[in-house]
Amino acid sequence: MSTLNENERKRYMRQLMLDEIGEAGQLKLKEGKVLVVGTGGLGSASLFYLAAAGVGHLGVVDSDSVDLSNLQRQILHNTDDLGKPKIESACEKLSRLNPEIIVEGFRERLGTQNTAGIVTGFDVVIDATDNFPSRFILNESCVRTGKPFIHGGIKGFFGQVMTIIPGRGPCYRCIFRNPPEAGAVNEPPGVLGSVAGTIGTIQAAEAIKILLDVGELLSGRLLTYDALGNTFREVQVKKDPNCSVCGDLELEVG
Numbered sequence: 001m002s003t004l005n006e007n008e009r010k011r012y013m014r015q016l017m018l019d020e021i022g023e024a025g026q027l028k029l030k031e032g033k034v035l036v037v038g039t040g041g042l043g044s045a046s047l048f049y050l051a052a053a054g055v056g057h058l059g060v061v062d063s064d065s066v067d068l069s070n071l072q073r074q075i076l077h078n079t080d081d082l083g084k085p086k087i088e089s090a091c092e093k094l095s096r097l098n099p100e101i102i103v104e105g106f107r108e109r110l111g112t113q114n115t116a117g118i119v120t121g122f123d124v125v126i127d128a129t130d131n132f133p134s135r136f137i138l139n140e141s142c143v144r145t146g147k148p149f150i151h152g153g154i155k156g157f158f159g160q161v162m163t164i165i166p167g168r169g170p171c172y173r174c175i176f177r178n179p180p181e182a183g184a185v186n187e188p189p190g191v192l193g194s195v196a197g198t199i200g201t202i203q204a205a206e207a208i209k210i211l212l213d214v215g216e217l218l219s220g221r222l223l224t225y226d227a228l229g230n231t232f233r234e235v236q237v238k239k240d241p242n243c244s245v246c247g248d249l250e251l252e253v254g
């Protein structure tokens, strides 16, 4: 059984004060393993908060290098990092923020071959990808391996987030059905950087709640955010019994 050292007690003082966390909860976070797929806008926000909160083992997946056009929203990376692999830049920043945790980088593009193998080593997976094919592959791997999966998406001034708990609620495919036809996805859309921050931060909170086993998750609830009106809405979503990914999973009772 691990314990907290003096530095950790001081570092996490303000969350150790919370009834939902305390020392027992902080140790759960320390033993927790969260995989964040993508170190773009969503991944930057969620990773910073997960690292700061003391999630003991963070996995980071990204195959790209830092480009000047990323910096408007991908706050893990600095102007000095241009051209550097994003994994390297991300691991450096997160270790500097919190040297008490382990940050493991995967410089890979997730496909049908490698995803399940990576996902298996973690407790929770955060979808911080920027494309539909990766998202569908991740959803399927997480459902098949029973890993909670927190989907986030952003476009323009709009964002959405939903948590998928395999066997307990709908999966990403229950709602979004099929990936767009190959070639149908054009240029990446414009986006307000702070929207990525808002959604990524909600994803971090969901992951932390899963590790702590507290609160109400966004399972079966698609939360949408519109920065122009500054409104949040919640759409109740149901499991599709004919879903090609989770249709054959028995729902847990209770």
Ligand SMILES: [Zn+2]
Binding pocket: 170, 171, 172, 173, 174, 175, 239, 240, 243, 244, 245, 246, 247
């Ligand atoms: Zn499904």
